[in-house]
Amino acid sequence: MIRKLCAEALGTFTLVFGGCGAAVLAAGVPEVGIGFAGVALAFGLTVLTMVYAVGPISGGHFNPAVSFGLAIAGRFGWADLIPYWIAQIVGGAAGAAVLYLIASGAPDWVAGGFASNGYGALSPGGYGIVAALVAEIVLTAFFLIVILGATHTTAPVGFAPLAIGLSLTLIHLISIPVTNTSVNPARSTAAALFAETGAMGQLWLFWIAPLVGAAIGAAIWVGLLERGTEPDIAGESR
DSSP states (O other): OHHHHHHHHHHHHHHIIIIIHIIIIITTOTTTOOHHHHHHHHHHHHHHHHHHHHHHHHOOOOSHHHHHHHHHTTSSOGGGHHHHHHHHHHHHHHHHHHHHHHHTTSTTOOOTTTTOOOSGGGSTTOOOHHHHHHHHHHHHHHHHHHHHHHTSTTSOTTOHHHHHHHHHHHHHHHHHHHHSOOSOHHHHHHHHHHOSSSGGGGTTHHHHHHHHHHHHHHHHIIIIIITTOOOSSTTOOO
């Protein structure tokens, strides 16, 4: 279990440091900034690489909502849920702390939103609370369905990290303008800890919505997609 928790902490550290780091350090650089698309790709690449690196140890969740959804789907033990959540939160916070230490070395730097998530005045596009809730719930549900499908016994072996990383990239491309994209309570918590806005006051939404979305995604997979639909050969329908 210690190895699993260390792997989860390291993976979440990398996700926050890499994804939020791209947003804080590189997205807005004049003339050469990577923009929203670059940030989306950074989040996807961190998950893709770390699932390959430490997924065989811990399962490569790096996200409390993913752990929750996998538990609902019967792929993860309920007894391990809280320890995984703690490791993910600690790892994410450590990633944000290292990022803050680096970013604060720039002249005249201010933390501002620090890649935190938000709605209303804290939304990049000014989207309201309902839009934020719907986006986070729907996209987290989509993420869980991809994870459950890509890791199913009938899925092509060895390609799950690619599908998971690319789906997270797609999720960010859709929702960065809405909420700055969470679908991950640990990532949201880590950024909110260092933001100089009201992000901490809106953090509740970025726990509730991803957890609800994860539960919906797991229920859809187990109730509608998994039972009685497994093909004899991956990719071949009955």
